[in-house]
Amino acid sequence: MTKRFRKNDGILLLVIGLVLLAGYVVSSFFRGETGAKAVVTVAGEVYGTYPLAQDDEIEIKIDGRAANVLQIKDGKADMIEADCPDKLCVHQKAIERTNETIVCLPHKVVVEIQDAKEADFDSMT
Numbered sequence: 001m002t003k004r005f006r007k008n009d010g011i012l013l014l015v016i017g018l019v020l021l022a023g024y025v026v027s028s029f030f031r032g033e034t035g036a037k038a039v040v041t042v043a044g045e046v047y048g049t050y051p052l053a054q055d056d057e058i059e060i061k062i063d064g065r066a067a068n069v070l071q072i073k074d075g076k077a078d079m080i081e082a083d084c085p086d087k088l089c090v091h092q093k094a095i096e097r098t099n100e101t102i103v104c105l106p107h108k109v110v111v112e113i114q115d116a117k118e119a120d121f122d123s124m125t
């Protein structure tokens with residue numbers, strides 16, 4: 001009796017383990033890849049490229065003033081400050097996955113997450 005109970009216990013643990021593993025694999029598959037860098041464009045022109053691995057705070061300057069402030073922290077990019085009237089970009093959540101974007105329409109600022117595969121033209125400048 002005791003022996004049989006223990007055997008069932010083992011099977012149950014194995015099933016739970018497999019379910020957890022399958023759930024992890026499926027969720028990481030559908031979640032998409034975590035991006036490698038944040039590309040900032042202003043009015044369609046590339047302003048700069050910033051690796052997500054490195055914590056940073058970037059002032060995006062338009063006409064000489066810091067119009068937006070982008071924070072990179074814990075592998076995520078987040079717009080923490082802006083002097084645009086709607087502040088929609090500030091209210092957008094932090095992004096970290098490939099092709100996610102934060103847009104500031106009044107300033108024509110777009111922050112896009114890209115993976116490392118694409119050519120990184122700005123890393124030298």
Ligand SMILES: [Zn+2]
Nearest residue numbers: 082084089104
């Ligand atoms: Zn904005």
